[in-house]
Amino acid sequence: DTAVSQTPKYLVTQMGNDKSIKCEQNLGHDTMYWYKQDSKKFLKIMFSYNNKELIINETVPNRFSPKSPDKAHLNLHINSLELGDSAVYFCASSSGTGVSEQYFGPGTRLTVT
Amino acid sequence: QKEVEQNSGPLSVPEGAIASLNCTYSDRGSQSFFWYRQYSGKSPELIMSIYSNGDKEDGRFTAQLNKASQYVSLLIRDSQPSDSATYLCAVNPSGGSYIPTFGRGTSLIVHP
Numbered sequence: 001d002t003a004v005s006q007t008p009k010y011l012v013t014q015m016g017n018d019k020s021i022k023c024e025q026n027l028g029h030d031t032m033y034w035y036k037q038d039s040k041k042f043l044k045i046m047f048s049y050n051n052k053e054l055i056i057n058e059t060v061p062n063r064f065s066p067k068s069p070d071k072a073h074l075n076l077h078i079n080s081l082e083l084g085d086s087a088v089y090f091c092a093s094s095s096g097t098g099v100s101e102q103y104f105g106p107g108t109r110l111t112v113t
Numbered sequence: 114q115k116e117v118e119q120n121s122g123p124l125s126v127p128e129g130a131i132a133s134l135n136c137t138y139s140d141r142g143s144q145s146f147f148w149y150r151q152y153s154g155k156s157p158e159l160i161m162s163i164y165s166n167g168d169k170e171d172g173r174f175t176a177q178l179n180k181a182s183q184y185v186s187l188l189i190r191d192s193q194p195s196d197s198a199t200y201l202c203a204v205n206p207s208g209g210s211y212i213p214t215f216g217r218g219t220s221l222i223v224h225p
Contacts, residue, residue, distance in 0.1 A: 011167055035211075040217070041151075041217065042215075042217050043157065043201065043215040043218075044215070045212055047211075056212055058212065067184060074121075079159060090156055090157070099146060100145075101159050101162050101204075102147075102159065102203075102213070103155040103159065104157050104158070105156060106155070106156050107155075107156050
């Protein structure tokens with residue numbers, strides 16, 4: 001009965017590879033987010049979808065491509081991985097945009113070697 | 114650039130004391146404010162939200178908002194070692210932007 005789940009929990013890969021992270025929420029929320037938390041613990045939003053529509057696309061390299069097949073799922077695909085992509089990626093969801101409390105998944109620790 | 118500022122700490126308090134965590138924000142029109150707790154190696158967990166000036170209490174936690182001063186704080190009464198974590202302040206800005214902005218967090222250590 002996990003509210004927001006992510007897979008995989010850990011991802012170790014080499015530079016240049018392509019990888020995907022999956023996120024699912026069973027809270028019935030309309031909005032989902034991807035965040036990146038770097039080694040200095042700064043949590044920065046990357047993307048947000050509301051009812052499968054992209055509403056936030058921050059300054060993120062176009063190697064990162066989100067996909068939302070339905071409002072309960074938001075996946076993140078990363079092409080041509082670089083060392084600087086190493087971080088923890090969190091998925092989150094909320095019941096609306098703007099004035100909303102967010103619920104986070106457990107995170108995916110990505111290490112690029 | 115809309116910013117949220119927090120003292121990175123660590124803030125060290127003895128068990129049983131009041132811990133006071135502070136956050137300032139640059140967007141004067143911001144309407145909603147949140148405090149998240151993040152244990153080491155875990156994901157952020159929402160603990161408080163506040164939308165209007167004044168105090169909001171929930172158990173040992175009190176959030177305080179002063180929009181005129183662009184200041185939001187979190188007080189933790191009767192601090193416990195289990196409260197040791199990083200506390201993140203988050204602000205939803207004004208102007209139709211849906212981009213929530215997080216501060217860098219304050220590390221709190223409660224020592225027995």
